Amino acid sequence: MSVEQSVSPPRARGFVAAMIAMGAMAVTVFLGLPEIVGQMARQWGFSESVLGLIVFADIVGNTVGALIVAFYLGRVPVRWTLAGSVALAVLGNLLTPFAPDAAACMALRFLAGLGSGGMSGVATRYLSYTRHAERDLGLMMLGQNLWSSLLLALLLPATGQWKGATGSFQFTAAVLAVFLLLIVYFGRKEALVHQGAETRSASGLVSPAHALLALGAMLMLYLGAGMVWTFVERVGKDAGFEHGFISNSLGAANLLAMPACALAPQLMKWGGLRLWSLVLLAGCGACSVGLGWLQSPVAYAGLVAGFLVTWSAAAVLLLATIPRYDAVGRYATLGPGVLGLGFGLGALVAGVVAEHSSMPLALALAGGACGVAALLYAVLHHVPLPSVRPLNQDPRPEPVSGPHQATSP
Template sequence: MTKRSQFVPIVGTGAAAAMIFNILPFFVGRAAEAFGLSDGAAGWLATTYLAGFGVSSVSAPLWLHRLGKRALGRLLFLSAAVLLAAGGMIASYVAVLGVLLAVGLVLGGLYTMSFLLAAEHPDATRALGVKLGGEVALGALLLALLPTLIYPAFGFSGILGALAIVLVSVSACTHFLPQHALETGNASMDHAHFAMPASAGLALGALFLFTVGQASVWSFVERAGARAEFDASAIGGVLSVAVLFGGVGSFLAGALSDRLGKAMPLAGAASLYLVAMALFAFGGQFWFYAGAVNLFFFSWLFALPYLISAIAGLDDSGRATSLVTASLAFGSMLGPAAGGELLERGGFLLLYFSGSLVTAAAYAVVLGMAVRQRLVPRRSE
C-alpha cells in the first residue's frame, strides 16, 4: 500500500464516524423542531448519541483487534447504515433515541479505529491533521446539502436516511485496509503495573475538559443564530463555511506538524478561541456571528492534532493514546447536555462564559506542559 493510499481509510473511517457530530448544530436544531423539544431535551438527544459513542470508545481497545481491519471496517459501516435507515422510518422520539444510542455504539468503534490507523502512520501529527480535515470536509458538504435539498423535502427522517446512504458510499474506503488486525495496545493495558505517566493522565483530563467546553457551545451554535432571528439559509451557509474553515485549520496543523513546536500553535489557537467567544457574547450583528463561528471551529480543529500528539508524546507505551477517543467521546457526550442546562438556567451569556472558563483551563494545562517539559515531536520513520 502506498503512502497516499494509507490516508484513504484513515480519512474515510474518521469522516464517516464523525459526521453526525460535525453537523450537530443542524442535527439538534432540526430534531428540536421535529419533536418540539426544549433546549435541555435537545441537548440530551445529542448526549444520548454521544453516550453510545463514548461507551464504545472506552471498550473498543478490548475488541477491535478480534477481526481483520477490512472485515471490521465493513461490519461497522454496514451496521451503522442499517440502524440509521431504520431510524428514518420511525416517528417516535423515544425510539429515535434508542436508534441514536445504537448508532453511537457502532460509530464510536469506527472512530477509535480511525485514530489507531492514524497512530500507526510514521508522522502522527500530519496523519491526524489530514484525518480531521477530511472529517470536516464531509461535514461541510452535508451542511450544504441537507438543509437545502433533504430536510425541506423529507424532514428529519430524510436526514437519517441520507446519512445511511453516505455511510454505504464511504465504506468503499475499506478496500484500502489490509486484512490483519489492529494493534490496540492491549498488552500494556492488561498489566496494571505498567501505569501511564501522571502527566499523560493530566493531559487526557485537559483534553476531556477542552472537548466539554467546545461541544457545549458547538451544539447550540445554530440555535444562537435562530434566537438572534438571522435568516435560516444564511445560518446554514455560515455553518457549512465554518466546517470548511475548521478543515483548513486541521490541514494547516498537518502541514506545520511540529516545526514550531506545540506551545506556539496552541497559544495561537487559544487566542483565536477567546476572540470568537467575545464575538459570540457581544457581537450582536450577523457578520460578528459569522466570524465567531468560523474562528471558533478553526481554532478547535487547529488545536486538536497538537493536543492529541502532545498526549502521545507523554506516554511511550501507547496506553494514553488508546484513551484519547474516550476523552473526546465523553467530553462530547457531556458538552451538549451541559450546554442545554446552562441555556435554560442563564441563557447564552452563561453558556459562553462557562465554555470559555473550561476551555481556557484545558489550554493552560497543556501549554504549561509544552513549555516546561519541551515535548519532543514524533520522528518520521
C-alpha cells in the same frame, strides 16, 4: 514516534487515504449537528433539554464504541470489528426516524454512536501507526472540516428540504454503509493489537501521564465546543438572523477552518507546539464568550469563523501531541471517544443552562472550559518524562570490568 514497520504488515495503496476518509466521515452526525439539531426541533418539536439528551446519547455511544475497540476488541479480527461497527451505525441511523418517543430516539442514537465510535477508533488507531502520524491525523481533521462544510452548506439543507431530519439520517446511513468495503484491506485473522506494539508499551515508550493530560485537555476543549456548536444555529436565530445567512456563515467558517488545519503542523515549526496550542485554546474561549454578546450579523459570522478556526487547529495540535507519548496508539484510539464524551457533555449542559437560565451563560461556561483545557496543556509540559530504554535491552546495569569492578555488599 512511528512503529509502522514493526507492528503493521504492508498495506495496499490507498490504505491511509481510506482510513483518513473513514475517520472524517464516521462522525457525520457529529459534524452536522447544528443543522440536524434544528431539523429535529422543527420536525419532532423537541425542547432544548431533550435535544441535548439526544445528542448526549449519540456521543456517549461514540465514546463507548471507541473504548470497546481500544480495550476489548484488540484480539478480534479487524474485519469483524469494522463490519460490526458499520452495521450498528447504519442500523441506528435508519431506525431513528421511526422512534415513537424521545427515549427510543435516545436509545437508537446511542446505537448509531456505538457504531460510529468503533469506526473512528479503528481509523485513528491505524493512522497513529503511520510513518507520518502527525500529518495523517491532521489530514483527518482537515477532512472532517471539508466534510462538515459540505454537510452544513449543501448536503444536509438539501436532505432537510427533501424529508427533514428523516432524510438526513437516511443519507448518513447510506454514506457509512460504503465503509464496509474497507474490510478488504485487512487480513482474515489480522487483529488490531500486534505483539510488537505490546512489547514497545512494556519497554517504556508510552508515557500515560502525558497522554492522559493531552486527552484531558481535549476533553475540556470539546466540552466547550459542544456547548457552542450544538446551539450555534439557535444563537443566530435568537439574534434575528435569517436561516440562509446562518447556514452560509457555518459553511464559510468550515471553509476557513480547512487551511487552519493544514497549517497547524507548520505552527510547531514557527513557534512551538506548546505556544500555539495555548494561543488557540485562548482564542477559542474568547470567541465562545463573544458569541453571547452579539450585536450584528458581521459579529456573528466573524465569531463563528474564529471559534471554528481556533477549535479545529487546537484539536489538530492536541491530537499531534499524543503520538509523542504513545508509540503504540492505544491512547490515540481513545481520542474519538474522549472528544465525543466532551462534546456530548457540553451539549447536555448547554441545553439545560439555556433552557433554565440563558444562552450567554452557557457560552461563558464554554469559554471557561477552553481555559481549563489550556491549563491542563500547560501542566503537561512541566511533567517530567519517564526514562526510556531501547527494546530488548537488559534492564540490569552492565558490570564494571577491570580491577575497579564493583562488588556486591
